[in-house]
């Protein structure tokens with residue numbers, strides 16, 4: 001289908017992203033939310049997804065747990081497997097984003113080289129890409145412990161937990177850093193939305 005802009009901007013108007021006949025916003029982009037388990041990645045992604053959908057954006061959330069049940073079934077948490085997982089998700093995200101979808105990716109992605117490869121894939125097709133570091137400290141994450149992983153690690157029932165006894169290479173220059181322990185979910189989602197707007201993607 002040919003994208004038809006419904007925007008008739010007068011001089012001085014703030015430009016709107018392009019829309020198609022069904023009035024969907026068709027500027028795709030990937031927002032990768034990286035951070036420790038229980039940092040708030042998934043919660044922020046779904047909050048943001050709701051807001052974007054209300055405004056007519058096409059949105060997909062590539063939830064780490066769901067991906068690991070299906071396209072990354074069989075992968076574990078070694079460095080190699082995490083890298084493979086992140087590259088598969090990066091491939092899918094770029095494909096969707098290039099075709100007009102806002103792709104929200106709440107996935108740990110602990111290694112800087114894995115994340116850099118995903119960014120590069122997007123740059124090569126000139127597809128919007130934002131890296132958001134949900135930088136909640138491990139002390140806060142381990143109290144939240146949404147899935148009980150920190151407790152299991154402390155009890156010796158699990159090893160290789162990101163940020164505890166497995167590496168997390170924090171992004172040095174993310175597009176945005178969120179301190180979720182100091183703000184509400186709505187404020188966190190709003191800060192990502194504001195950045196998308198600033199970059200002409202929302």
Ligand SMILES: Nc1ncnc2c1ncn2[C@@H]1O[C@H](COP(=O)(O)OS(=O)(=O)O)[C@@H](OP(=O)(O)O)[C@H]1O
Pocket residue numbers: 036037038042064065068077081082083085086106107108109110147149159160161162166
């Ligand atoms: N050892 C270990 N380390 C880290 N995380 C673990 C582990 N075992 C299971 N889980 C749970 O797996 C969820 C998905 O992980 P990801 O696909 O995001 O991880 S990765 O990017 O491939 O490293 C991840 O989801 P979130 O809690 O939403 O981050 C964890 O809950």
Ligand SMILES: Nc1ncnc2c1ncn2[C@@H]1O[C@H](COP(=O)(O)OP(=O)(O)O)[C@@H](O)[C@H]1O
Pocket residue numbers: 035036037038039040041042043044106144146179180181183184185186188
């Ligand atoms: N500002 C915030 N942003 C995101 N989550 C928050 C925030 N403040 C408190 N939380 C809580 O922290 C928990 C984060 O869990 P979750 O989103 O599943 O983390 P992750 O996907 O990073 O593992 C949720 O219970 C959420 O309600």
